[in-house]
Amino acid sequence: MTRKIRGLWAVLAVLALLAGACGDDSGDDSASDETTASGDTASDASVPPDGPTITIGTQDFGESAILSQIYGQALINAGYSVEYQELGGFRDLEVPAFESGDINFAPEYVASMLEFLNEFAGEATSDVDETLGLLEEQLSEIGLQALEPAPAVDTNTFVVTPEKADELGLSGIGDLTDDLTLGAPQDCEANAFCLPGLDTVYGVDLSSGFTPLDPGVIPDALENDEIDVAVLFSTSGIIADKGWIVLEDTDGLLAADNIVPVVTDELVDTYGADFETLVNGVSAAITTELLTAANARFDIDAEDADVIAADFLADNGLG
Amino acid sequence: MSALNEFTTFVTTSENYWGERGILIRTWDHLRLSGFALLVSSLLSLPPAVYLGHIKRGGVSAVWIVNMGRAIPSFALIVLIFPISLRYGFGLGFWPTAFALVLLGIPPIFTNAFTGVRDVDAGTVEAARGMGMQGREVLWGVEIPAALPLIITGLRVSAVQVVATATLGAYVGFGGLGAFIVEGFAIQDNGKLLTGAILVALVVFVVELVFGWVQRRLTPWVRADLLSKRDPRSFDIVDADQRTAPARL
DSSP: OOHHHHHHHHHHHHHHHHHHHHHHHHHHHHHHHHHHHHHHTTTOOSOOOOOOEEEEEEOHHHHHHHHHHHHHHHHHHHTOEEEEEOOOOSSSHHHHHHHHSOOOOEEHHHHHHHHHHSOOSSSOSSSSHHHHHHHHHHHHHEEEEEEEOHHHOOOHHHEOOHHHHHTOOOOOOOOOOTTEEEEOOTTTOTTTHHHIIIIIIOOOOGGGEEEEEGGHHHHHHHHHHSSSSSEEEEEEEEHHHHHHOOOOOOOSSSSSBBEEEEEEHHHHHHHHHHHHHHHHHHHHOOOOOHHHHHHHHHHHHHHOOHHHHHHHHHHHHHH | OOHHHHHHHHHHHHGGSSSTTTTTHHHHHHHHHHHHHHHHHHHHHHHHHHHHHHTTHHHHHHHHHHHHHHHHHHHHHHHHHHHHHHHHHSSSTTHHHHHHHHHHHHHHHHHHHHHHHHTHHHHHHHHHHHOOOOOOHHIIIIHHHHHHHHHHHHHHHHHHHHHHGGGGGGEEEOOSSSHHHHHHTTTOEEEEHHHHHHHHHHHHHHHHHHHHHHHHHOTTTGGGGTTTTOOTOOOSOGGGGGOOSSSSO
């Protein structure tokens, strides 16, 4: 009996040690990340900025990781101390993370962010200035602001294979017919730039042939003809790689989903104009073409986001 | 509170029950897939488990190999198998999910059936042989009936895991109850999300009830008053309550 109990204590002790070691590990990691981030660069920074650590929230898709790294490395190079915080795939984790102070910087998308904050009221349009104005109103209510949007637009696009386009004579979204099957992310039924928008702007109702799919598996489904039409992101590297056809949006369904850095008022107040100029300079260099190429390296060549981001900054004279 | 209100609204709206993506079809799809996966898991794992338990050989390594399957997350399996399923014409949804669920369902069935048959009281088996029973008669007449409570426990554990995990099919276009959860999460509709979660919990509950009933019907000799005599050699995930020797055969 006593021997058994002693054994149990031994097991518990080992578990406790393991748990402790794990906890220490992660603590060490983030701490060392932070110190190397600021330590490396404090020497060559012209003005070492004094203020809170910039924590960039990253959503769980490649482009978000790349954008976080692009902004993050540019800030590190200028002497800011930067950390990255992985978030889940959806904005309902990101906004509370801003509110709780876990993050204070996130690469976002003008129209989608607006529609999230106004609870999908359908106010976003294909006009970026108008949409940005509405977004800023929403953000100011929760202590956030948008810096200048990048020229790059990452919005939903409707994509078909060239064979299907030939066979059915598809070139624009308006050419779609109700009997086609559609594979799209799971929010498509409620997303103003997906099923509802198709119906109101083009009068096409694909809801009967709609299969909700995880974004990661949609390209496979299209390639294997499981679906006729796929909803992919316009900056997705795989579209050009596979030679797929992006259906033209002649009637302005698709949103002004320009890349935009969203930051807390605190960051702008503390770091001021230098910070804004730096971030806006980075944003100005991010075009749809460059971002698509960067995504292709991530998705197709399986390179790491930090390497891609470093190359991007070097190629654009921002490194 | 508001989530509960949204849930009430969702489940009291009759349009949410009908059609391609309604509650009824999705519940049926969920049950269909889970039942199929459980059936295939049983067919694949019961015969070797019972045989190895009967000859009392190779069991440890078999249990070890089968248990490795538990270490692979079902989500990873589904995503890995997805492109293969498409390439060989099995399509979206059902087959890639079923494949992962079958692998998930095997370990509890195998381990319980193997342990159950192997650990049948040696005296009982000896007595059966003394009465002139041959190997196959001992297996079918003594060992399997004696192991039945454990075999059913394995099926029950497996069924619960499979039903709960079938929700992952929503990522690859399978329209089970998981689709309510994933879509509800994607469009911030807590009512939809909660509907999926509660329905899955309900199905699991019903599965537990059904297996409990089957178990009592098939093994009436395992009476409640015997449950207090726990077998001290209870094994791993095996439910100790079920490990009582048969009172009569």
